[in-house]
Amino acid sequence: MTGSELKFRRLADRLRQEITDGIWPPGSRLPTEPELARDNVVSVSTVRRAVTDLVAEELVERRQGSGTFVLPGRAARRSAPLIGVIVPDTAFYYPRVLGGIAEVLAAAGSRHLIACSGYDPARELTELREMLDAGADGLLVVPTLTGPPGGPADYLHRLAELPVPVVLVERRGTTLGDPTESVCTHHEAGGYDAVHHLARLGHRTVGLVLRVPSPTAEPVRRGFHLAVAELDGHSAEFLAAREEWSPATADRCLAGLRAEGVTAAVCFGDRQAVLLQSAARRAGLSVPGDLALIAYDDEIADLADIPLSAVAPPKRLLGRTAATFLLxxxxQPDLALRQVLLRPAIAVRDSCGSARTAALNG
Structure with a gap:
């Protein structure tokens, strides 16, 4: 099977699973082909082939001038309670979280509404009010903690005081005064474990590549530097705003890391790792021979030209756990408050190579 054949089949499988899980309910419109291509780092022609498969299976239909829509008959709605779900993005990272939520709520006979805040605090407040007005019995929220009126701590207190139970997903307060229930990935452990994985392969000088701003970047950074210090290693860091990331940015990143003697890098997130891999190829470097890479998020890491090892947050488990906690x-309103961290795994692929002869000796 060719690389392009594999990519389109993987994308078709992913979309098919998301439809089955109820992430894209009957009547909903899928993202456009250019949006799917961008979010999955594949060509538009690859997306078109994947969607054509779904059309042939009568999972979706193309409507001229309107888009691609999920056909009815694939999901059943059940009765009570009604759960409101607010996420910042339905195209990247959160589909598998939503799949886990849908799985638990369907098994419990619960209905749910999904809204996307687009990382906009004002829009998020509107969605919260609308869900309460719609009669939601509980809320699962990925809150936007950058920019809410009064600051993050005040916003979390207001969420905790809503008239229905709220469980936060992938966000939490940073103090012992945090009054909210939450289920999050232990991103500090993710950064920490990535460095230790590279150290076991013999890497002593490791780079950290960050996209900012992100509520996840700082805990990843803390865990990364804690591990480097424990191992008495060396590190270099490169960061750029999400919208600044481009092939030229990746070239600058690579040059900076190489100047510091970096032999491996942890890249937050997948797209940054893909861009850095391409920059290495342009520079005549091999991956993993000259530069080992670990991505972060594991959304599209397996679709890279050289499949990327990646820190993989347990997204489906996050959704299942959060939904279970809310139900x-x-x-039982008097249950003890639960604030849970789930440790991510590392999906090992081809971008790190096998253990090197210069393996770390204690």
């Missing part, structure tokens, strides 16, 4: 809270 528990609705049934």
């Amino acid at each position: 528990n809270r609705i049934e």
Whole structure:
């Protein structure tokens, strides 16, 4: 099977699973082909082939001038309670979280509404009000903690005081005064474990590549530097705003890392790792021979030309756990407050190579 054949089949499988899980319910419009191509780092022709497969399976239909829509008959709605779900993005990272949520709520006979805030605090507040007005019995929220009126701590207190139970997903307060229930990936452990994985392969000078701003970047950074210090290693860091990332930015990043003697890098997130891999190829460097790479998020890491090892947050488990906690809270309001961190795994692929002869000796 060719590389392009593999990419389109993987994308078709991913979309098919998301439709089955109820992430894209009947009647909903899929992202446009250019949006899917961008979010999955594949060509538009690859997306078109994947969608054509779904059309042939009568999962979706193309409507001239309107887009691609999920056909009815693939998901059943059940009765009560009604759960509101607010995420910042339905195209990247969160589809598998939503799949886990849908799985638990369907098994419990619950209905749910999904809204996307687009990382906009004002829009998020509007979505919260609309879900309460619609009669939501509980809320699962990925809150936007950059820019809310009064600051993050005040916003979390206001969420905790809503008239229905709220469980936060992939966000939490940073102090012991945090009053909210939450289920999050232990991103500090993710950064920490990535460095230790590279150290076991013999790397002593490791780079950290960050996209900012992101509420996840800082805990990843803390874990990364904690591990480097424990191992008595060396590190270099490169960061750029999400919208600044481009092939030229990746070239600058690579030059900076190489100047510091970096032999491996942890890249937050997948797209930055893909861009850095391409920059290495342009520079005549091999991956993993000259530069080993670990991506972060594991959304599209497996689709890279050289499949990327990646820190993989347990997204589906996050969704399942958060939904379970919320249903528990609705049934038993006096339960002890739960603030849970789930440690991510490392999906090992081809971008790190096997253990080197210069393996770390204690």
